[in-house]
Amino acid sequence: MQQIGPREVLAMCQAGPELKPLLLDVREPWEAALASIRLDGISSSLMPMGQVTTRFGELDPAQPIVCYCHHGMRSLQVVAFLQRQGFDSVYNLAGGIDAWSQDVDPAVPRY
Numbered sequence: 001m002q003q004i005g006p007r008e009v010l011a012m013c014q015a016g017p018e019l020k021p022l023l024l025d026v027r028e029p030w031e032a033a034l035a036s037i038r039l040d041g042i043s044s045s046l047m048p049m050g051q052v053t054t055r056f057g058e059l060d061p062a063q064p065i066v067c068y069c070h071h072g073m074r075s076l077q078v079v080a081f082l083q084r085q086g087f088d089s090v091y092n093l094a095g096g097i098d099a100w101s102q103d104v105d106p107a108v109p110r111y
Contacts, residue, residue: 001076004091005094006095009091010039022066024045025045035101037100049075064091066092079092
């Protein structure tokens with residue numbers, strides 16, 4: 001399982017265009033309304049964990065994908081699922097959006 005810390009995600013997002021990931025938020029819409037990761041020039045998508053098995057065809061397996069949730073447990077399961085579907089460059093944001101708020105962007109509310 002590929003775990004990646006908040007600062008590593010930020011570095012990936014700031015790298016060259018071929019490495020820019022899709023930020024895949026696997027939380028529920030009400031959680032995304034409370035707090036989300038927004039970075040200029042970085043694509044993001046909300047796909048709640050319960051919808052991933054029916055919607056993963058919307059994702060490009062050639063693009064790096066960073067999955068995140070509140071603390072990293074749901075996204076860990078989504079990463080495992082996507083890897084079984086043949087996605088090679090898929091990562092779990094260790095500690096989730098909570099770690100992002102603490103380590104990278106304190107303006108993102110904690111809940």
